[in-house]
Amino acid sequence: xxxxxxxxxxxxxxxxxxxxxxxxxxxxxxxxxxxxxxxxxxxxxxxxxxxxxxxxxxxxxxxxxxxxxxxxxxxxxxxxxxxxxxxxxxxxxxxxxxxxxxxxxxxxxxxxxxxxxxxxxxxxxxxxxxxxxxxxxxxxxxxxxxxxxxxxxxxxxxxxxxxxxx
Amino acid sequence: xxxxxxxxxxxxxxxxxxxxxxxxxxxxxxxxxxxxxxxxxxxxxxxxxxxxxxxxxxxxxxxxxxxxxxxxxxxxxxxxxxxxxxxxxxxxxxxxxxxx
Numbered sequence: 001x002x003x004x005x006x007x008x009x010x011x012x013x014x015x016x017x018x019x020x021x022x023x024x025x026x027x028x029x030x031x032x033x034x035x036x037x038x039x040x041x042x043x044x045x046x047x048x049x050x051x052x053x054x055x056x057x058x059x060x061x062x063x064x065x066x067x068x069x070x071x072x073x074x075x076x077x078x079x080x081x082x083x084x085x086x087x088x089x090x091x092x093x094x095x096x097x098x099x100x101x102x103x104x105x106x107x108x109x110x111x112x113x114x115x116x117x118x119x120x121x122x123x124x125x126x127x128x129x130x131x132x133x134x135x136x137x138x139x140x141x142x143x144x145x146x147x148x149x150x151x152x153x154x155x156x157x158x159x160x161x162x163x164x165x166x
Numbered sequence: 167x168x169x170x171x172x173x174x175x176x177x178x179x180x181x182x183x184x185x186x187x188x189x190x191x192x193x194x195x196x197x198x199x200x201x202x203x204x205x206x207x208x209x210x211x212x213x214x215x216x217x218x219x220x221x222x223x224x225x226x227x228x229x230x231x232x233x234x235x236x237x238x239x240x241x242x243x244x245x246x247x248x249x250x251x252x253x254x255x256x257x258x259x260x261x262x263x264x265x266x
Contacts, residue, residue, distance in 0.1 A: 007168045011176045018180050018203055022187035027195050034199050037180075041206050044173070048217040050225045053209070053232075060232055065202065065239045072243040073195060076250045087190050088259050094189030102182030109178060113171050122221040131222045132229070140226055147233045154237030161244030164251075 006047060014040035025086055027073050035066050051128040173214035180207035192257045194249075198242050205235045 017036040024030045038061045045054040088094075125131045136144060180203055187200030209228045216224025250256055 004168055007172060011172075014176065015179050015183070018183040021196070021199055021203065022183055022191065027193060030196050030199055034202065037203065038206060041180075041210060044176070044210060045213050045228075047168070048173070048213045050213045050216065050228070053213055053225050053228050056229055056232055057209075060236060061202075061206075065236055068239055068243055069195065069199065072246060075247060076195070076256055078193075078195075078256065080255075084192075084257065086192060088192045091190040095186055098182060098185040098189055101185060102178060105178050105181075106175070109171065109174050121219055124217070124220045124222065128222075128225075132225055135222050136226050136229070139223070140230075143230060147230055150237050151233060154240045158240040158244040161241065161248045 003047060007044070010040045010043040010047070013037075014044070026082060027078055028070070031066060031069050031073060034069075035062055038062050038066070049124055049128065052132045170214050170218045173210055177207045177210040177214070180204075180210070192259055194246055194256050194258050194261075195243075197258060198239065198246075201242075202235060202239065205231055205238075 014037050017033040017040065020033040021030045021037060024033065038057065042054050042057040042062075045051075045057060184200045184203035184207060187203065188197050191197055191200065209231055212224040212228045212231070214224075216222060216228075246256060249261065253260070255261070
């Protein structure tokens, strides 16, 4: 019962702040509400016994990526964009299509709600970080290395993009 | 015990809101933020199924997706800074150099 209450609390927080991210005029306000949405999602992760993902979400998303966003918002002069139209010309078409996509997915989920999902059940240990580390370095070494190369490429790309003269 | 379908519907809601943000907003920075919302929704799905099957692989993939989000944000914001320096705009529909 209590976890259901916490789930609905975090879910409502996440959905409301996500709506505010999309609808606010000022990009700084959007960034603040995105932080709230990400923190609420982190709470959901904690509820799902994913402590390592929870802490990575807070440190990397809220602490790293959002600082980058706020930094760029401060770097880019948004005063002009603030007074202009915030939604593009075809926004109604886009909204209808996006809602139609969401409705289709919701219908698919609704059809599948009675399906009993069974599979090879493993075991989630209490030492979540240890278990994640073992799986990451035993079963997913190659994806891990590819991810590090991706980060290297992104780092070089970001530095080159932000240089004064290309 | 919260049923897994609850998490799936939450993920669906966040995904749809993110898609709405991507297709309707003009400000590129807010479009990037909506993409972060979409990636986050996918993470909820992965972690929820990891919890359902008591397998930790889903959490590992969620970490990979967070890594991808970091790379995407860095490159995307770099592009925004470079574009703003050249064209003095952050509006997506004014980025039409390849259109005529």
